[in-house]
Amino acid sequence: MKIMKNKYKIILSVLTAFSLLMSCDNFLEEEPRDIVSPSIFFNSAAEYELAIVGIYNIYKGNALHGKIGLDRYYENGADVIGPNRVFDQVEPIQNYTLSESNISALSQGGGAPQTWQDLYAIILNANTLLDNLDGTTVLNDSERDYALGQALFLRAYAYYHLTNLWGNVPYYRELIPIAEIQSLPRTDVTLIRNEILQDLQTAQDILASQYSGTNLGKASKWTAATVMVKIYLTQQRWQEARDKAVEILQQSPHGLLDDYAAIFDLNNEYNEENIWEIDFVKDVRSSDWVDHFTPRIRDEPKDPTKQNELSAALGAQQEGFTGYGLAIPIPGYVNDFPLNDLRRASNVLTNYLGFELNFPYMPKMWNLDQINSPRGNHGDNKIIFRMADVYLMAAEAENELNGPTTSAYEYINAVRKRAYEPDQDLAGLTKDELRQAIYDERRWELGGEGHRRMDLIRWGILEEVVKSTQYRVFNPAANIKPYHILLPIPTEEFVLNPALLESDPTNNGYR
Incomplete structure (x- = not known):
C-alpha cells in the first residue's frame, strides 16, 4: 500500500536471525545461551535498526496491538463497546468477574500472561539496545540519537501500559541477569511514571518531528509528548499536562482533518491528524x-x-x-x-x-x-494517537487548572466543529458542566479507539458509569468492585517470581 508496507517485507525476512527480540510465552525462562550475544550483534547502524524494528514487531503481537490485544482492557468493561453475544474469552473483563486464573484466558493471543510477558520482553530488549548504545563507535551522532530516542520511547511505552494495567510492577532500567529479573519486587507506580516521563522528554528532544518513506510508522517526538500528556493527566498534574498538550498543538505538524470519516480511510493512512499508527502488512505482518x-x-x-x-x-x-x-x-x-x-x-x-x-x-x-x-x-494500520485526543486533553487540563476559560472552549470546540452543521460551540458552562462535556466529547470522538476505560479510571468514575450503563450481554453493574481499576497479576507470574506478592499479598485486591 505504501513504502512502509514494502519495506517490512524485506526487514521481516531477516528478523528471525535476531533471536534476542523474543516474544515467546516464557521468555524469562530462556537460558542465556539461547539469546544472541551482543558481541556478535550491534555492529552497524543496520543492526541497530533491526533491533528497533524487532521491538516494534513485539508491539504488533496478538497480546498487544495485533488482535484486540490491549484494547480488551482499555475498551471492554467501559461504556462504548462490548460483544454481541456471551463469549467466555471477553467475559471476565466485560462482566467484572476477573480472577487470577481466568484472566489468563481473557482473549485470543495468550491473555494477560502474554501481555505481561511481551511488555517485559520489550523492556529487556530495549535495555539491551541501550546498553550496547553506550560508548558505541559504529554510529554517527544522528544515528545514535535516533536509536536512543526510539529505545527510550519503546521502553517507556511498555511501562506506560504495565502501570496502567497493574499499578506497581517490577521495574528495571539496566541490563541485568535474567535470574535477577525473575526476583524483582514490585516498584511504586509513581516512581516508575516519574522516571519514564524523563525518558519520554529525552525521546521528544532527540526524535524527528515526523517520518517519511521507510520510517513511516515510527514514533516521533510528538508521539512521546502525547504519552507524557496522558501520564500527567493520570497524575493530575494539570499545568504540565496543559503545557505539553499546547506544545503539541502549536509546534507539531499535525492538525485536525475537516472530515471525521477521512481519518479512518484506508487510502488515507498517515494523514495529518494521526500522530502515531502501528503499521501492519497484509501477507507479511498482518493483524485481525x-x-x-x-x-x-x-x-x-x-x-x-x-x-x-x-x-x-x-x-x-x-x-x-x-x-x-x-x-x-x-x-x-x-x-x-x-x-x-x-x-x-x-x-x-x-x-x-x-x-x-x-x-x-x-x-x-x-x-x-x-x-x-x-x-x-x-494490513490496516492501527491508529494509536491522534490530534483530536490532544485537543480534548488540552481542554481538560485547562478546565481543571483555570476553569472554563476561552482557551478551554477553543480546544473542545475545535473538535466539535466538524461534528455539527451548523456549528454548536460550547459557551457559558460552569467548570463542572464543561468537565462533563469533555467526558462526553471523548466518548463520541474516540469511541472504540482504546482510550475509554483508562479515561473512566483516571476520572475516578468507572464504577459509577458501569452501574448506570445499559449493556447487551452480562451484568457488570452487579459485579464491579473498586479494585477492578487494576488487573490481578497472573498466577503464572508468581510461579516465576514469588516476590510479586511480598509488597501486596492481596494481588491488587483479588485475594
Whole structure:
C-alpha cells in the first residue's frame, strides 16, 4: 500500500536471525545461551535498526496491538463497546468477574500472561539496545540519537501500559541477569511514571518531528509528548499536562482533518491528524483487530430470511461480513450518541446496503474488503494517537487548572466543529458542566479507539458509569468492585517470581 508496507517485507525476512527480540510465552525462562550475544550483534547502524524494528514487531503481537490485544482492557468493561453475544474469552473483563486464573484466558493471543510477558520482553530488549548504545563507535551522532530516542520511547511505552494495567510492577532500567529479573519486587507506580516521563522528554528532544518513506510508522517526538500528556493527566498534574498538550498543538505538524470519516480511510493512512499508527502488512505482518469490529454474516441481517440476499449484495461489492462481532457499540452508547452528531455515522451503523441490521456496528473500525483485506490477514494500520485526543486533553487540563476559560472552549470546540452543521460551540458552562462535556466529547470522538476505560479510571468514575450503563450481554453493574481499576497479576507470574506478592499479598485486591 505504501513504502512502509514494502519495506517490512524485506526487514521481516531477516528478523528471525535476531533471536534476542523474543516474544515467546516464557521468555524469562530462556537460558542465556539461547539469546544472541551482543558481541556478535550491534555492529552497524543496520543492526541497530533491526533491533528497533524487532521491538516494534513485539508491539504488533496478538497480546498487544495485533488482535484486540490491549484494547480488551482499555475498551471492554467501559461504556462504548462490548460483544454481541456471551463469549467466555471477553467475559471476565466485560462482566467484572476477573480472577487470577481466568484472566489468563481473557482473549485470543495468550491473555494477560502474554501481555505481561511481551511488555517485559520489550523492556529487556530495549535495555539491551541501550546498553550496547553506550560508548558505541559504529554510529554517527544522528544515528545514535535516533536509536536512543526510539529505545527510550519503546521502553517507556511498555511501562506506560504495565502501570496502567497493574499499578506497581517490577521495574528495571539496566541490563541485568535474567535470574535477577525473575526476583524483582514490585516498584511504586509513581516512581516508575516519574522516571519514564524523563525518558519520554529525552525521546521528544532527540526524535524527528515526523517520518517519511521507510520510517513511516515510527514514533516521533510528538508521539512521546502525547504519552507524557496522558501520564500527567493520570497524575493530575494539570499545568504540565496543559503545557505539553499546547506544545503539541502549536509546534507539531499535525492538525485536525475537516472530515471525521477521512481519518479512518484506508487510502488515507498517515494523514495529518494521526500522530502515531502501528503499521501492519497484509501477507507479511498482518493483524485481525479489524475483525472484532466487523459483522459476522450468521448474525445478520435483522430479518434472517434475507441473509442470502445480503450476502449476494455484499459479494457484488467484493465485500463480506466475515468478522467476529465482538467489539460493537453497546446499547447505552447507541442510545446516548446524539442523533445530529455527524460522527454518529462512523460510530453507530444500523443499516447497510438497505438491510436493517440485527446489531449496531462501528464502521470506522471495520473492513469488509474481501480481496485486499480478507479475514485474519489485514494490513490496516492501527491508529494509536491522534490530534483530536490532544485537543480534548488540552481542554481538560485547562478546565481543571483555570476553569472554563476561552482557551478551554477553543480546544473542545475545535473538535466539535466538524461534528455539527451548523456549528454548536460550547459557551457559558460552569467548570463542572464543561468537565462533563469533555467526558462526553471523548466518548463520541474516540469511541472504540482504546482510550475509554483508562479515561473512566483516571476520572475516578468507572464504577459509577458501569452501574448506570445499559449493556447487551452480562451484568457488570452487579459485579464491579473498586479494585477492578487494576488487573490481578497472573498466577503464572508468581510461579516465576514469588516476590510479586511480598509488597501486596492481596494481588491488587483479588485475594
